[in-house]
Amino acid sequence: xxxxxxxxxxxxxxxxxxxxxxxxxxxxxxxxxxxxxxxxxxxxxxxxxxxxxxxxxxxxxxxxxxxxxxxxxxxxxxxxxxxxxxxxxxxxxxxxxxxxxxxxxxxxxxxxxxxxxxxxxxxxxxxxxxxxxxxxxxxxxxxxxxxxxxxxxxxxxxxxxxxxxxxxxxxxxxxxxxxxxxxxxxxxxxxxxxxxxxxxxxxxxxxxxxxxxxxxxxxxxxxxxxxxxxxxxxxxxxxxxxxxxxxxxxxxxxxxxxxxxxxxxxxxxxxxxxxxxxxxxxxxxxxxxxxxxxxxxxxxxxxxxxxxxxxxxxxxxxxxxxxxxxxxxxxx
Numbered sequence: 001x002x003x004x005x006x007x008x009x010x011x012x013x014x015x016x017x018x019x020x021x022x023x024x025x026x027x028x029x030x031x032x033x034x035x036x037x038x039x040x041x042x043x044x045x046x047x048x049x050x051x052x053x054x055x056x057x058x059x060x061x062x063x064x065x066x067x068x069x070x071x072x073x074x075x076x077x078x079x080x081x082x083x084x085x086x087x088x089x090x091x092x093x094x095x096x097x098x099x100x101x102x103x104x105x106x107x108x109x110x111x112x113x114x115x116x117x118x119x120x121x122x123x124x125x126x127x128x129x130x131x132x133x134x135x136x137x138x139x140x141x142x143x144x145x146x147x148x149x150x151x152x153x154x155x156x157x158x159x160x161x162x163x164x165x166x167x168x169x170x171x172x173x174x175x176x177x178x179x180x181x182x183x184x185x186x187x188x189x190x191x192x193x194x195x196x197x198x199x200x201x202x203x204x205x206x207x208x209x210x211x212x213x214x215x216x217x218x219x220x221x222x223x224x225x226x227x228x229x230x231x232x233x234x235x236x237x238x239x240x241x242x243x244x245x246x247x248x249x250x251x252x253x254x255x256x257x258x259x260x261x262x263x264x265x266x267x268x269x270x271x272x273x274x275x276x277x278x279x280x281x282x283x284x285x286x287x288x289x290x291x292x293x294x295x296x297x298x299x300x301x302x303x304x305x306x307x308x309x310x311x312x313x314x315x316x317x318x319x320x321x322x323x324x325x326x327x328x329x330x331x332x
Contacts, residue, residue: 001038008032012055013067016105018112019139021154025067026105027059029114031137032069034250034315036152042240042248042315044068044180044289064094066286068180070313072135072160073098075176075295076264076273079123085267088201095120111138122171124270130165131173143251143314145330148322155314163306164299172263174298175309181250183288185240187215187279190233190331197225200266200278212331215279217290222283226266229276232256236277236292239327247323251330252292254311260297261304 001020008015008023015023015032023033033041045068048054058065073094074080080098084091097118104115116133140155147153160175191211197204204225206215211233215225238250256276264275280291296309316323 001033001035003039004033004035004041007050011050011052013049016112018137018156022137022139022156024105024112024114024137025069026103026114028065028067028071028100029103029116029135030067030069030071031156032067034154034156034313036154036248036315036317040242040248040317042181042238042250042317043070044182044287046287058100063096065100068287068289070177070179071099072133073176073178074120074131075174075298076172077176078265078267078270079171080120082267083123085270088267108136111136113137117165119166120173125170127169127171128166129168129171129173132163132165133175134161135159140312140314143312147316148318148326151316151318151322151326153314153316155312157310157312159308159310160296161306161308162296162299168299168301168305170301172261172298172300174263174307175296176264177254177294177296177311179250179252179292179313180289181217181238181292182240183217183282183284183290185217185238185290187217187281187290187292188237188239188327188331189213189227189277189279190235191227192231192233195227195231197227198266198272198275200224200226201280210331215281217281219281219283222281222285224278224280226264226275226278228274229256229260229262230258230274232277235330236294237327237330238290238292239324241320242317245320246317247320249316249323249327250292251314251316252294252311254294255309257297261300262295263298264295
């Protein structure tokens with residue numbers, strides 16, 4: 001961890017450690033590192049982050065600061081990031097008030113809290129909505145599932161709380177949590193019987209067997225697939241072979257409420273709401289990473305002004321066979 005902290009700080013990015021296995025950046029509101037063995041980061045960090053001029057540029061310009069790690073955006077995407085759904089890629093723009101935003105960080109007794117207040121223009125209605133987002137990060141204890149002895153471990157719990165500060169009108173904002181992992185591995189997701197992903201971006205690729213979806217994070221064309229809440233089983237994993245013959249595994253458990261109000265939808269079919277968990281694989285144009293994404297239930301006028309969601313993330317490193325066995329056990 002010491003070398004990673006030194007390299008980030010040398011590039012002008014201040015980071016905060018949480019124990020000796022987690023790094024958090026106030027700039028961008030990111031969890032930047034999950035280091036089960038204290039050295040190997042299972043999250044993807046944009047290589048440009050280590051260039052001083054990149055951090056300076058990100059701080060001074062508007063638009064997306066793709067640092068990597070875990071971040072929070074606001075969904076549905078069609079209302080926040082896509083002003084012209086007919087020209088998805090050409091018009092795509094991340095509001096600067098979301099990312100990098102103007103986060104404040106405070107230390108709590110057992111963790112760190114990232115807070116952000118902002119106003120956001122809802123693209124389909126033109127309405128401006130005021131929102132407050134708080135994300136509380138705490139080191140996680142060993143998970144409830146059994147883990148073979150000898151594996152390196154680190155984890156964190158995350159509480160995300162979104163509140164409306166102004167009348168919502170027709171807006172249905174929700175917390176959209178995204179983890180970026182290095183490309184080259186395999187995304188594994190538990191699903192319910194009959195699940196069939198929907199392609200959100202390009203022709204997505206996956207395989208399904210025994211209520212498990214697998215997607216290779218290696219592609220020449222970026223793509224994204226999505227599942228509705230009724231199809232999700234609440235667990236994502238990412239299996240990553242490491243250069244030294246070991247392997248890493250990221251496990252994210254998140255809550256699923258089938259009858260909750262999930263507002264995300266494909267931009268090409270905006271009335272197809274209810275989408276909750278998604279996988280994006282980048283072709284290298286943005287850095288060659290994979291993303292594990294899930295959405296919280298949305299706020300809604302007259303129904304819900306505040307929503308709080310809890311999730312847990314663990315990282316494991318060890319012999320490749322032991323890590324693969326763990327991933328298989330967690331999909332049974």
